[in-house]
Amino acid sequence: MAKKRNIIVGQSGGPTAVINSSLAGVYKTAKERGFHKVYGMLHGVQGFLDEQYVDLSTQIHSDIDIELLKRTPSAFLGSCRYKLPEIHENPEIYQKLFEIMEKLNIEAFIYIGGNDSMDTIKKLSDYAIIKGHTQKFLGVPKTIDNDLALTDHTPGFGSAAKYIAASTKEVIRDALGLNYKKESITVIEIMGRNAGWLTGATALARTEECEGPDAIYLPEVVFDIEKFLKNTRELLKKKNSVVIAVSEGIKIADGRYVCELSGGSDYVDAFGHKQLQGTAAYLANFLGAEIGCKTRSIEFSTLQRSASHMASRVDVDEAFMVGGAAVKAADEGDSGKMVVIDRLSDDPYQSNAGIYDVHRIANHEKLVPRSWVNKDGDYVTDEFINYIEPLIHGDYQPFMVNGLPQHLVLKRKQK
Known part of the structure; x- marks a missing residue:
């Protein structure tokens, strides 16, 4: 009997208005591609080390729940700011993480986050190569700061x-x-x-x-x-x-x-x-x-960070897109990569998902070019404004209950 294919996803770093749209993209695409279970690690890799995880099918029951998740700000699964040690400094941590993955029959590990989270993907994929493990490791960009290298912009920023x-x-x-x-x-x-x-x-x-x-x-x-x-x-x-x-x-x-x-x-x-x-x-x-x-x-x-009532439709849609693209890449054999957003045109604005080696992204910051700030250093240029303006377009109205936005909330159960 063939081993059941499972996938696990986590969220790390600061919250955004659309980080859960990426989570929804991971879940929906994983189900469409035939993964048996989609696990969510609670509070990122730090919680996963303590075997804190949940089967997302116990939380997401319908397409309505997926739409509600896309409209829910901040990390649905809980986040962390945890720095994995270098492999040679503490190999026991890596051994433990891979033992948990083996126990859960994990085929793909998806991490939604910023610079520091991509460092986690880099280290885990490197360890897998060194030790001959077959799991695939993919990063999904997330940060309001828009400071990730090689991607035109990051979900959450718009x-x-x-x-x-x-x-x-x-x-x-x-x-x-x-x-x-x-x-x-x-x-x-x-x-x-x-x-x-x-x-x-x-x-x-x-x-x-x-x-x-x-x-x-x-x-x-x-x-x-x-x-x-x-x-x-x-x-x-x-x-x-x-x-x-x-x-x-x-x-x-x-x-x-x-x-x-x-x-x-x-x-x-x-x-x-x-x-x-x-x-x-x-x-x-x-x-x-x-x-x-x-x-x-x-x-x-x-x-x-979490003003989902003002979310940009472009941002929500792109966050969903990169989550799905990470699952697709892992399913097709990629590892040690991060999904990026490539801008195809400004008018009309169009983008698609690309993929780059995470070693070229982790621990690198993308700053505003000096040429996009005026000579006196006290205002941005038209080039800056033209770059950012398409990213705020469109609305993604929350589901309102008694005059307030409704959110999807994690229901925790004892394992």
């Missing part, structure tokens, strides 16, 4: 950009409505440690009826606080209400994050990432003290 652009317009309207012969400055802080893709998305707020933010500062350009002060003073000569967008990760010339200038947190995660917060608050306080007008800081913080 919806976050749509939310950021819409919210920036609303912040600008709010600030304009409150000001009468009084000067005010609003500083908006947006996620982005080293890459300013999300902060640049605020430029989309510049429309027929909205001037958009007055200045945009990305981490790709060294932040000069005196130049920032001078520019803000100049803006206030022209208008009473000034709105400025900054990345949380902007740095001054000596390499320090701006948020560290006020003390900040000493917390560092498993990947060595410092916790960044308070950039806008520091700058608003600085401007208030120097200029003497009303200032306000606004952190979009986690709101921009």
